[in-house]
Amino acid sequence: TFLSGNHQRTRKQQQDDHHRLPPSPPALPVLGHLHLVGSVPHVSLRSLAKNHGHDIMLLRLGAMPVIVVSSPRAAEAVLRTHDHVFASRPHSVVAEVVLYGPSDIGFAPYGEYWRQARKLVTTHLLSVKRIQAFHLAREEEVRRVMGQISEAAAAGAAVNVGELLGSFTNDLACRAVMGESFRSEGRNKLFRQLVVDTSPLLGGFNVEEFFPFLARFGVISKVVRTKSERLRRRWDELLDRLIQDHEDEASASAAASDSDDFIHVLLSVRQEYGLTREHMKAILLDVFFGAIDTEASVLEYAMVELMRRPDAMKKLQAEVRATVPKEQELVSEADLSSMAYLRAVIKESLRLHPVAPLLAPHLSMSSCDDVVDGVVVPAGVRVLVNVWAIGRDPRFWDDDAEAFVPERFLDGGGAADVSFRGTDFQYLPFGAGRRMCPGMNFGLATVELMLANLMHRFDWELPAGKTGRDIDMSEVFGLVVHRKKKLLVVPKLQAS
Numbered sequence: 504t505f506l507s508g509n510h511q512r513t514r515k516q517q518q519d520d521h522h523r524l525p526p527s528p529p530a531l532p533v534l535g536h537l538h539l540v541g542s543v544p545h546v547s548l549r550s551l552a553k554n555h556g557h558d559i560m561l562l563r564l565g566a567m568p569v570i571v572v573s574s575p576r577a578a579e580a581v582l583r584t585h586d587h588v589f590a591s592r593p594h595s596v597v598a599e600v601v602l603y604g605p606s607d608i609g610f611a612p613y614g615e616y617w618r619q620a621r622k623l624v625t626t627h628l629l630s631v632k633r634i635q636a637f638h639l640a641r642e643e644e645v646r647r648v649m650g651q652i653s654e655a656a657a658a659g660a661a662v663n664v665g666e667l668l669g670s671f672t673n674d675l676a677c678r679a680v681m682g683e684s685f686r687s688e689g690r691n692k693l694f695r696q697l698v699v700d701t702s703p704l705l706g707g708f709n710v711e712e713f714f715p716f717l718a719r720f721g722v723i724s725k726v727v728r729t730k731s732e733r734l735r736r737r738w739d740e741l742l743d744r745l746i747q748d749h750e751d752e753a754s755a756s757a758a759a760s761d762s763d764d765f766i767h768v769l770l771s772v773r774q775e776y777g778l779t780r781e782h783m784k785a786i787l788l789d790v791f792f793g794a795i796d797t798e799a800s801v802l803e804y805a806m807v808e809l810m811r812r813p814d815a816m817k818k819l820q821a822e823v824r825a826t827v828p829k830e831q832e833l834v835s836e837a838d839l840s841s842m843a844y845l846r847a848v849i850k851e852s853l854r855l856h857p858v859a860p861l862l863a864p865h866l867s868m869s870s871c872d873d874v875v876d877g878v879v880v881p882a883g884v885r886v887l888v889n890v891w892a893i894g895r896d897p898r899f900w901d902d903d904a905e906a907f908v909p910e911r912f913l914d915g916g917g918a919a920d921v922s923f924r925g926t927d928f929q930y931l932p933f934g935a936g937r938r939m940c941p942g943m944n945f946g947l948a949t950v951e952l953m954l955a956n957l958m959h960r961f962d963w964e965l966p967a968g969k970t971g972r973d974i975d976m977s978e979v980f981g982l983v984v985h986r987k988k989k990l991l992v993v994p995k996l997q998a999s
């Protein structure tokens with residue numbers, strides 16, 4: 504069994520441990536529980552947990568043991584009490600090739616490199632100071648999108664929300680990474696294409712490695728390695744040129760300033776952190792893969808829920824329109840602070856649609872003797888926290904847990920005090936503990952500003968003959984979950 508990997512433990516201890524493993528549903532030979540986990544794993548894992556392990560259960564997916572956590576108390580045990588045991592990540596071939604080792608933050612195993620890289624990113628790239636310094640860039644990019652929506656409104660055309668928001672968050676990430684020149688020579692488009700080409704591999708085969716129940720062909724084949732290497736060469740070519748350009752510029756001018764892009768910042772701390780060129784490229788890739796799909800997904804799901812709840816949309820529009828002075832064309836960041844309903848809508852949307860419903864997989868680095876109720880988890884086991892199931896569990900939310908009710912997060916609502924900052928374990932859209940998302944504030948700044956602007960001057964309608972009930976909510980699972988069907992909506996410029 505996989506417990507035999509625990510060499511330090513005596514035979515007697517190992518037998519004891521066996522009895523104290525988390526509960527498990529009945530398994531098949533060879534397949535284990537593979538046949539029980541469908542293509543939308545967070546949903547099937549919730550049903551399994553209901554019957555076999557409310558807090559924590561053990562599955563065997565083919566040969567691989569996986570722990571699934573489905574309650575706030577077990578999530579707290581894994582992400583806070585025993586965080587030091589569960590803070591690593593499983594190995595992935597695609598990440599090893601595409602992310603240089605991996606030398607990024609999201610996929611790196613727990614250890615000194617990860618600690619330093621994460622410190623660098625939180626103090627220098629995603630700090631409050633830098634988020635503020637980036638506000639003009641965010642506003643300018645939002646302005647562009649509003650221009651595109653105005654054109655669609657004038658033509659009476661529908662807008663593909665996912666595509667519009669995806670290219671917006673892509674452009675913003677490019678701008679953060681490489682500065683204002685990101686549109687020259689169509690660079691933003693090259694990056695968009697590269698992100699789109701890499702995602703299925705990182706979010707597909709890579710997911711198959713993490714979640715082997717999705718692997719249709721068993722072993723990750725040579726083909727995947729070859730494909731990964733080809734992608735890495737394309738990334739190399741683009742990023743090397745950009746870094747080189749920045750190096751040339753940096754040697755011609757003074758030290759980094761607040762408004763500098765991420766490449767300049769990384770160059771300025773390169774010696775302090777002992778960064779190689781590959782480390783820098785991997786860290787930049789984390790920005791692309793951490794920011795683009797996540798922000799676009801939060802925004803798209805917020806729009807979907809608002810289209811399904813027109814009264815909530817009206818309430819949000821009223822808040823935004825009452826706050827922003829009449830003559831002002833765009834909502835600026837300064838206007839956002841008093842928009843309580845806006846924040847409640849985003850929180851509620853993240854509760855029902857956490858972009859990573861099982862977080863990113865965690866890995867136990869040693870055996871943990873008493874996770875909850877004396878349950879043992881051995882070393883080297885993947886741990887999935889089903890934050891999607893926990894966020895919809897009526898035991899921790901009200902009976903309307905499955906409904907979109909932003910009011911619950913307002914003063915006087917049932918969840919008014921519940922925060923997503925990793926301290927309330929019934930609500931973990933950004934995770935918690937050492938591996939919690941370091942880009943939370945960076946991402947939220949974008950999401951808030953964009954959603955407020957989408958609500959400001961436009962009314963939104965579904966294409967003729969459709970109602971909110973017709974919106975297909977099917978999902979496709981990946982590192983970031985996304986909608987199966989695109990959402991088309993028709994903007995109407997509000998008469999002023």
Ligand code: HEM
Nearest residue numbers: 608609790793794797859862863932933934938940942946
């Ligand atoms: C609203 C948008 C975002 C959401 C909902 C989100 C959510 C998450 C989640 C759930 C995790 C996994 C936590 C875990 O494994 O326990 C994560 C990790 C991560 N996120 Fe985000 N994220 C967002 C935006 C961003 C942005 C903008 C960046 C960077 C620019 C970013 C960078 C990262 C990185 C580097 C990690 C890995 C952390 C580690 O392994 O130490 N994220 N994020």
